[in-house]
Amino acid sequence: MGKESIYKQYEPAVTPQSKAFGKVYWFAFCANDMLVKVENGSYSIPYMNDLREMNISPVRAQYLGLLKGCPCYSAEIASQDNIPLGMEFIPLRALFDLIDMDLFLLAGKAFQIILWDQSHQFCGRCGTPTQELPGERAKSCPKCGLITYPQICPAVITAVFRGDKILLAHAKAFKGNLHSLISGFLEPGETLEECVQREIMEEVGIRVKNIKYFGSQPWPYPNSLMAGFTAEYESGEITVDGTEIEKAGWFSPGNLPELPSQVSISRQIIDWYIQKGL
Numbered sequence: 001m002g003k004e005s006i007y008k009q010y011e012p013a014v015t016p017q018s019k020a021f022g023k024v025y026w027f028a029f030c031a032n033d034m035l036v037k038v039e040n041g042s043y044s045i046p047y048m049n050d051l052r053e054m055n056i057s058p059v060r061a062q063y064l065g066l067l068k069g070c071p072c073y074s075a076e077i078a079s080q081d082n083i084p085l086g087m088e089f090i091p092l093r094a095l096f097d098l099i100d101m102d103l104f105l106l107a108g109k110a111f112q113i114i115l116w117d118q119s120h121q122f123c124g125r126c127g128t129p130t131q132e133l134p135g136e137r138a139k140s141c142p143k144c145g146l147i148t149y150p151q152i153c154p155a156v157i158t159a160v161f162r163g164d165k166i167l168l169a170h171a172k173a174f175k176g177n178l179h180s181l182i183s184g185f186l187e188p189g190e191t192l193e194e195c196v197q198r199e200i201m202e203e204v205g206i207r208v209k210n211i212k213y214f215g216s217q218p219w220p221y222p223n224s225l226m227a228g229f230t231a232e233y234e235s236g237e238i239t240v241d242g243t244e245i246e247k248a249g250w251f252s253p254g255n256l257p258e259l260p261s262q263v264s265i266s267r268q269i270i271d272w273y274i275q276k277g278l
């Protein structure tokens with residue numbers, strides 16, 4: 001994986017150490033869009049004492065910790081109306097390549113925390129308003145004691161190789177002739193490796209062996225963690241399920257279809273395969 005971990009520069013925390021902050025980074029979202037400052041065609045995260053300086057009152061905000069010593073907050077904004085000049089709301093995914101990579105990754109974290117905070121205001125078991133658990137990114141129910149943590153849904157994504165060829169599939173949901181790796185969500189009680197085998201069997205009817213971990217990537221659209229794998233073809237012929245996957249095939253590095261964006265681990269695995277020249 002080419003990307004450096006943001007944790008070299010970032011110290012997560014739930015509670016600010018001091019109230020006497022100067023400027024802070026504001027990762028402010030309205031639905032799926034993040035508030036960014038646009039200046040001469042370049043994009044940046046609002047960096048100021050308080051969003052109220054722009055007459056924006058967040059519905060709720062969460063402390064995220066320090067990035068290079070600067071405090072960071074996520075905030076939920078109710079409406080995109082009355083945004084000051086020079087500020088824009090842009091879908092999070094579209095900001096890949098437009099802002100600094102550390103800030104982009106932290107924005108993904110901010111987004112997931114906002115969604116979790118927003119959807120866990122009440123206990124999922126008894127409906128009582130929840131309370132923040134001090135010092136932890138968690139909420140507890142004062143009535144029944146249920147504790148909830150930010151929800152993260154693991155999914156696997158696998159590059160299957162047969163000789164020098166790679167298995168790529170076109171899902172019904174994909175645009176144009178875009179092809180990607182086979183992926184799917186983990187089921188309760190399943191190991192990641194079992195999930196790899198099951199998803200590939202279900203979607204394209206192929207049996208695989210020699211499953212190896214490649215790397216992982218948070219995928220905040222809205223709350224997944226993608227675990228990337230490679231595997232070798234063992235047996236079977238491609239039979240697409242027809243519901244999720246429309247077509248699939250074995251491709252050589254010199255003859256690839258339209259590939260997913262650089263933002264995804266899928267593309268990172270495919271690029272690794274191309275560079276390594278199997």
Ligand SMILES: [Zn+2]
Pocket residue numbers: 123124125126127128141142143144145146
């Ligand atoms: Zn409860």
